[in-house]
Amino acid sequence: xxxxxxxxxxxxxxxxxxxxxxxxxxxxxxxxxxxxxxxxxxxxxxxxxxxxxxxxxxxxxxxxxxxxxxxxxxxxxxxxxxxxxxxxxxxxxxxxxxxxxxxxxxxxxxxxxxxxxxxxxxxxxxxxxxxxxxxxxxxxxxxxxxxxxxxxxxxxxxxxxxxxxxxxxxxxxxxxxxxxxxxxxxxxxxxxxxxxxxxxxxxxxxxxxxxxxxxxxxxxxxxxxxxxxxxxxxxxxxxxxxxxxxxxxxxxxxxxxxxxxxxxxxxxxxxxxxxxxxxxxxxxxxxxxxxxxxxxxxxxxxxxxxxxxxxxxxxxxxxxxxxxxxxxxxxxxxxxxxxxxxxxxxxxxx
Ligand SMILES: [Zn+2]
Numbered sequence: 041x042x043x044x045x046x047x048x049x050x051x052x053x054x055x056x057x058x059x060x061x062x063x064x065x066x067x068x069x070x071x072x073x074x075x076x077x078x079x080x081x082x083x084x085x086x087x088x089x090x091x092x093x094x095x096x097x098x099x100x101x102x103x104x105x106x107x108x109x110x111x112x113x114x115x116x117x118x119x120x121x122x123x124x125x126x127x128x129x130x131x132x133x134x135x136x137x138x139x140x141x142x143x144x145x146x147x148x149x150x151x152x153x154x155x156x157x158x159x160x161x162x163x164x165x166x167x168x169x170x171x172x173x174x175x176x177x178x179x180x181x182x183x184x185x186x187x188x189x190x191x192x193x194x195x196x197x198x199x200x201x202x203x204x205x206x207x208x209x210x211x212x213x214x215x216x217x218x219x220x221x222x223x224x225x226x227x228x229x230x231x232x233x234x235x236x237x238x239x240x241x242x243x244x245x246x247x248x249x250x251x252x253x254x255x256x257x258x259x260x261x262x263x264x265x266x267x268x269x270x271x272x273x274x275x276x277x278x279x280x281x282x283x284x285x286x287x288x289x290x291x292x293x294x295x296x297x298x299x300x301x302x303x304x305x306x307x308x309x310x311x312x313x314x315x316x317x318x319x320x321x322x323x324x325x326x327x328x329x330x331x332x333x334x335x336x337x338x339x340x341x342x343x344x345x346x347x348x349x350x351x352x353x354x355x356x357x358x359x360x361x362x363x364x365x366x367x368x369x370x371x372x373x374x375x376x377x378x379x380x381x382x383x384x385x386x387x388x389x390x
Contacts (some may be wrong), residue, residue, distance in 0.1 A: 041110045041120065043086040043161065045302045048261045049078050050105055056086050056256065057095075057107035065090065065203075066254040067229040070211075070237045070245075073258025081162035082258060083236045085109070085208050087127055088119035090234070091201035115201055122154045126201040128193050129153055132166065132180030132213040136173060145185040149173060159368075164211050180213060187218035191225045194233045204233045211237035212244035219246045226252045270335065272312045276332050279313075280343060283384045291380055299373040306366050306376075314359040320344035322351045351386040358382035 043053035073079040085108075089095060092109035093116075109116050118124035130146045131153055133152060139148045146153070156164065156172045164172070170180060190206055198204040208214075215221060226235070226249065242250055275297070282291045298306060315332075322328040324344040334340055347355070362379040366372065 041081055041088055042111050042116075043082075043085045043089070043105055045304050046078045046081045046085060047304045047308065049082060049258070050103065051303060052082060052256070052258055053085070054106045056082065057089055060086070060090050061095075061107065065234065068226045068235050068237070068253040070239055070242065070250065070253040070255045071258055072239050072242055073254055073259060074240055075165055075209075076163050077258050077261045078163055079240075079258040080157075080207070080209055080238050082250060082256075083209075083238050084119070084122075084157075084162070086236070087203070087205040087207065088116055088354065089236070090203050090205065091115045091119065091124070091126065121384070122157060124201060125199045126204045127206075128190075128206045129209065130182055130186050130190055130206065131209040132182055133173075133186075133193065134170075134175045134180045136175055138174070143185060144232060145183055145189065147185075147189060158374075162223060166213075180210075182208065182211065182214040182218055184218045184221065187214070187221035187225075190222060190235070191234070194225055194230055194235065197230075199231050202232065206233070206234065206235045207238060209238045211239050211249075212241055214246075216246075216335055218272075222247055269312060272309055273310060273334050276313050276316055277336055277339050279380070280339075283380060283387060286384055292377075295373055295376045295380065301372075302326045303369070303372075306372055307363060310359060310363050310379075313358070314363075317347055317352075317359075321347040321349075325349060346387055346390050348390045351389045354386045354389075355383060358386065 043049075043057070046053065071079045071083050089107070089109040093113035094110040095105045095107060096110050098105060103273060108121075111117075111120065115124065119127060129150070131149075133144060133146050135141070135144055152173045153169075158170055158188050159172075166180070191209070193206055194204065196204065208222075222235075223246065228337050237245075237249070239245060242255070275294075279294055282294060300310065301309070316334075319330055319332045320343055323330040324347055330340070330344065332340075334343075358379050365375045
C-alpha cells in the first residue's frame with residue numbers, strides 16, 4: 041500500500057512521512073478516524089514507508105504528495121502483498137462456522153484478513169469484515185490470547201525489516217483483560233518495534249492506553265463533486281471523441297494513460313464517466329437539466345443526444361463489468377480496451 045493509492049488523504053500522508061523522515065517515530069501510535077476514510081490503509085502505507093529501502097521524495101509545492109515508499113524494493117513488494125514477516129495484524133475475531141473452539145484468536149484468521157484487505161477492503165467497516173469472514177453474531181473481540189501474541193511479537197527483533205510493525209485494527213474492541221496486557225507492552229517498548237492502534241472511537245479505549253500513544257487524527261473524507269474534476273473531464277471528453285472516430289492509435293494511448301493510474305483512480309474515473317453518461321441520458325430523454333459541464337460547449341450540446349434508451353442499458357452493463365474487473369485487480373489495459381469497444385458499439389445503436 042503506497043500513499044499515492046489512498047484517495048483524499050494527501051495532507052495526512054505528508055504529515056506521516058514527515059514523522060518518519062524526522063526520526064520522531066513513537067513506538068505506539070493511535071490512528072484515530074473512520075476506516076472508510078482510509079485509517080487502516082494509512083497505517084499499512086506508514087509501515088511500508090518506514091521499512092522502504094528507497095523512500096521517494098517529490099518536489100511538489102502544490103499541495104501534492106511530498107514523499108512515498110518506492111513500491112519496488114523487496115520490502116515494499118512484500119508489504120504490498122501483505123506477506124512481509126515484520127508486518128502483523130490483529131483484529132476483532134469470533135467463532136465462525138469453520139473456526140470454532142474456546143481458544144480462537146486472530147491467529148486463526150490471518151489468511152482471511154489478508155484476503156479481506158486484498159479484496160480492496162482496506163476501507164471496509166467492521167461489519168464488512170464480519171460478513172466477509174462469516175461471523176454470525178457481531179461479538180468480535182481482540183482477546184487475551186491476541187494480547188499475548190502481540191506481546192510476544194513485539195518482544196522479538198525485526199526479522200527482515202528495519203522495524204517490526206504490529207497493526208491492531210479496531211483496537212476499541214480489545215477485551216479489558218487483554219487491554220491491560222497490551223498496556224504493559226506499551227510501558228516497556230522494545231527498540232525498533234512499532235504498534236499502531238487503528239481506532240474509530242477513542243472514548244471506548246482504556247485512557248491509560250490512549251495516554252501512552254501518539255495520536256494521529258485521520259480526517260473524514262469529503263466527497264468530491266465529480267463535476268469539478270478537470271482531469272477526469274478532459275479524459276472523458278477525449279475518450280468519447282475517440283470512440284466516435286475509433287482511431288486505434290490515439291485510443292490505445294488513452295488506454296495506456298488510464299493503465300498507468302492507480303486502481304483507486306481508475307475506479308473513480310469509471311464512476312465519474314458512468315455518472316456523466318447517466319446525466320446525458322436524463323438530459324436527452326427526460327428533459328432534465330444537466331448537472332455536468334465538460335468545459336467544452338460543443339461537447340456539452342452534442343454528446344447527450346448520443347445516449348438514448350436504445351443504448352443506455354448496454355453502456356451501463358459495460359461500465360459495471362469494468363468496475364467489477366478493476367475492483368478485482370484485472371489487467372487494466374484489457375479492461376479499458378474492452379470497455380471502449382463495447383461503448384463504441386453501443387454508441388452506434390443510438
Ligand atoms: Zn520501497
